[in-house]
Amino acid sequence: MTAFIYALKTMARDKSTTMWSVAFPLVLMSLFYVAFGSLDESYRAEPVGVVVVDDAAYRLTPGLAATIAAASEPDEPWLEPTYVESAAEAERLVADGGFYGYVAARGDGQVSYHRDWRAYGQLDPGHEIVTAILDGYLRHARLHAELAAQADSAALTQAVTAAAGETPDFSEPVRLTANPPSDSLRYFQAALGFAALMMCNFAVQGVGRLKANHSALAARRRLGAAGVLSMAGPTLIAAWLLSFATLVLGYLYLRFPLGVDFGGKDFQVVVILLVAALTATALGSAIGSAPVPGGALSGIVATVACGMSIFAGLYGPASQELGDSVVRAAPWAGWINPAREIADALSSLYNYDTFERSAQALAHLAAVALVLFALTALVLRRTRYEHL
Amino acid sequence: MNVVEVTDLIKRYKEVVALDHFDLSIQQGEIFGLLGPNGSGKTTAINCVLQLLTYSKGRIDLFGEPMGPTRYDLKRRIGLVPQQIAVFAELTVAENIDYFCSLYVDDGARRRQLVDQALDFVGLRAYARFRPKKLSGGLARRLNIACGIAHRPALIFLDEPTVAVDPQSRNAILEGVVQLVAEGATVVYTSHYMEEVEQVCTRVMVMDRGRAVAVGTPAELKSMVGIGERIRVELDVPDRAVLATIRQLPHTQRAALDGATLQVSCTRGAQNLSEILGALAAHGATYGRVYAEPPTLNDVFLELTGAELRD
Numbered sequence: 226m227t228a229f230i231y232a233l234k235t236m237a238r239d240k241s242t243t244m245w246s247v248a249f250p251l252v253l254m255s256l257f258y259v260a261f262g263s264l265d266e267s268y269r270a271e272p273v274g275v276v277v278v279d280d281a282a283y284r285l286t287p288g289l290a291a292t293i294a295a296a297s298e299p300d301e302p303w304l305e306p307t308y309v310e311s312a313a314e315a316e317r318l319v320a321d322g323g324f325y326g327y328v329a330a331r332g333d334g335q336v337s338y339h340r341d342w343r344a345y346g347q348l349d350p351g352h353e354i355v356t357a358i359l360d361g362y363l364r365h366a367r368l369h370a371e372l373a374a375q376a377d378s379a380a381l382t383q384a385v386t387a388a389a390g391e392t393p394d395f396s397e398p399v400r401l402t403a404n405p406p407s408d409s410l411r412y413f414q415a416a417l418g419f420a421a422l423m424m425c426n427f428a429v430q431g432v433g434r435l436k437a438n439h440s441a442l443a444a445r446r447r448l449g450a451a452g453v454l455s456m457a458g459p460t461l462i463a464a465w466l467l468s469f470a471t472l473v474l475g476y477l478y479l480r481f482p483l484g485v486d487f488g489g490k491d492f493q494v495v496v497i498l499l500v501a502a503l504t505a506t507a508l509g510s511a512i513g514s515a516p517v518p519g520g521a522l523s524g525i526v527a528t529v530a531c532g533m534s535i536f537a538g539l540y541g542p543a544s545q546e547l548g549d550s551v552v553r554a555a556p557w558a559g560w561i562n563p564a565r566e567i568a569d570a571l572s573s574l575y576n577y578d579t580f581e582r583s584a585q586a587l588a589h590l591a592a593v594a595l596v597l598f599a600l601t602a603l604v605l606r607r608t609r610y611e612h613l
Numbered sequence: 614m615n616v617v618e619v620t621d622l623i624k625r626y627k628e629v630v631a632l633d634h635f636d637l638s639i640q641q642g643e644i645f646g647l648l649g650p651n652g653s654g655k656t657t658a659i660n661c662v663l664q665l666l667t668y669s670k671g672r673i674d675l676f677g678e679p680m681g682p683t684r685y686d687l688k689r690r691i692g693l694v695p696q697q698i699a700v701f702a703e704l705t706v707a708e709n710i711d712y713f714c715s716l717y718v719d720d721g722a723r724r725r726q727l728v729d730q731a732l733d734f735v736g737l738r739a740y741a742r743f744r745p746k747k748l749s750g751g752l753a754r755r756l757n758i759a760c761g762i763a764h765r766p767a768l769i770f771l772d773e774p775t776v777a778v779d780p781q782s783r784n785a786i787l788e789g790v791v792q793l794v795a796e797g798a799t800v801v802y803t804s805h806y807m808e809e810v811e812q813v814c815t816r817v818m819v820m821d822r823g824r825a826v827a828v829g830t831p832a833e834l835k836s837m838v839g840i841g842e843r844i845r846v847e848l849d850v851p852d853r854a855v856l857a858t859i860r861q862l863p864h865t866q867r868a869a870l871d872g873a874t875l876q877v878s879c880t881r882g883a884q885n886l887s888e889i890l891g892a893l894a895a896h897g898a899t900y901g902r903v904y905a906e907p908p909t910l911n912d913v914f915l916e917l918t919g920a921e922l923r924d
Contacts, residue, residue, distance in 0.1 A: 227711075227712070227715040227721070228715065231701075231704065231708065231712045231715075234703060234704060234708070235701050235703040235704060238703035238704075239703055437665055440699070441695045441696070441697035441698075441699035442699040442700065442701070444660075444665055444695065444699070445693055445695055445699045445713070445760075445761075446713075446716065447665065448663055448665065448688060448691065448693050448716075449688065449713075449716025449717060450685040450686075450688045450689040450716060450717045451685065451716060452683065452685070
């Protein structure tokens with residue numbers, strides 16, 4: 226317990242490690258939020274504000290009212306109508322701004338759309354939306370009238386005109402994923418993978434201080450009345466806990482101040498981060514035990530984290546396509562890349578109803594962690610203090 | 614019983630033989646000085662004894678039992694104060710001592726006592742909550758020592774513990790070493806400061822090129838190499854003829870004129886000073902002050918290892 230507490234203290238108080246493991250990922254997430262946070266909004270259609278003249282002519286054109294009502298349904302609205310009683314009032318509202326134009330029934334079955342060219346340009350898609358909806362209504366109305374005029378049988382007329390006069394449903398959205406697709410979320414999932422790999426620094430620092438040939442401090446520790454692996458245990462547990470706590474901090478930062486939604490499955494995300502931290506600790510312990518000078522280790526961590534994050538899709542569409550094509554060609558390349566697997570676990574959690582796909586990714590992460598821990602143990606046991 | 618017994622130890626770094634059939638015996642209660650020029654094998658010998666280094670051949674026994682990398686029962690009785698200050702920069706003075714003590718002592722209550730005693734022993738009680746960066750060089754050295762001795766080891770290796778400290782701190786450290794031995798410890802002490810080795814060590818080994826060149830008490834070493842006193846005479850007038858006469862004296866080892874000061878290194882002889890003064894009188898040379906200094910360990914060291922520069 227004493228070894229664990231002191232390992233925790235030394236790691237948490239080390240400014241360089243804290244900077245690279247905590248501050249740097251948080252800054253990176255903030256930058257990603259600024260760069261990609263509004264990506265989804267840019268693809269989302271906003272309802273078009275129009276004024277509707279609800280006068281006697283409008284009330285005599287029931288198909289029009291039904292069409293506008295259907296286009297304004299709250300779950301996926303295309304229009305945001307504001308009803309007034311006269312054309313004069315509608316003109317005044319449009320002139321005040323905030324509306325694309327106003328819609329009025331002419332009494333002869335026709336509909337007029339008075340556009341506001343000053344506020345919204347001719348090519349603004351809002352005008353196209355209003356026009357398409359009104360054109361749709363007019364086509365239905367004309368078909369209805371033609372059928373009514375030409376039908377021979379009263380029964381046929383009744384059936385056909387009823388069908389033609391039905392309120393159009395436009396389209397029925399069918400959701401294939403558990404949550405709506407999000408282009409920006411992939412960046413944040415990859416950013417958490419990257420952040421996890423940067424947490425390697427905790428284990429690198431801890432294990433580096435156990436290598437007898439690394440420093441006089443390590444040599445002195447190796448003279449203690451305990452084996453190197455029994456000293457490494459508390460150190461790695463401390464590194465794991467710190468990595469996990471820091472990852473959760475990063476997640477909470479994304480989740481609340483920045484408002485990034487990971488599908489509302491917070492508990493499962495925390496489980497994924499726990500395994501991610503374990504793998505990061507294992508990777509850090511393997512890097513920390515490598516026979517290279519201490520100063521080079523943080524550079525190696527940064528290189529590994531940045532390199533693996535390419536295939537997790539951290540750097541944009543090209544990076545995402547590259548990562549996807551590599552994994553399609555060689556699935557094992559994804560399994561051995563913790564950044565990719567962490568991002569995949571989070572992505573699966575968001576897109577699938579069950580935890581199964583995420584669990585598969587976590588199993589890969591755990592297997593990689595086991596291999597790396599075994600490698601570390603092997604190297605540490607062979608380390609001696611071969612120079613002074 | 615010999616606390617340390619090293620027999621026929623050979624350590625090679627590729628083609629370089631760092632320890633060449635090296636033997637070492639240290640008895641309980643000794644302050645054993647290990648001297649040698651840079652690269653002579655002192656630290657390699659210590660690291661082999663501590664199992665921080667592998668070795669090609671030889672046998673190492675500590676406390677009468679064979680030492681090995683996993684002999685944690687023996688390691689528990691050993692303390693190391695390395696030459697470099699090997700402490701955690703992120704922990705306070707008290708936390709550092711407690712941490713290193715915890716490598717040997719599991720009981721928390723007992724450890725708190727030992728940490729308190731170590732703080733008092735090295736005089737760092739007032740700095741217990743300081744981080745090592747805030748300590749002066751001397752205080753940091755004292756912390757380095759406290760971390761090595763807090764668990765009350767029976768055998769302590771002090772590798773140049775007084776490097777870069779002021780005379781006050783050096784005195785405090787040396788007094789501490791003597792006190793540790795008075796309390797029952799055995800100390801292996803390496804240093805390049807001959808005067809402090811001479812001051813505290815009961816026995817000394819001079820090493821060179823991986824071998825033990827000489828072993829004994831400081832007095833035995835001085836007698837072993839046959840060095841006598843060093844005599845300086847401040848002549849009123851420098852005289853080359855006098856110098857030639859002095860060089861002819863039977864116990865003169867080296868003689869030189871440094872300005873008007875005649876400097877003579879003698880071999881062991883009962884009447885060296887009177888012979889030199891007699892020779893001066895015979896030449897009619899007059900002089901002011903005369904100094905006669907007994908041989909030092911430094912003289913012995915240079916005599917045994919040579920005066921040429923080492924790496």
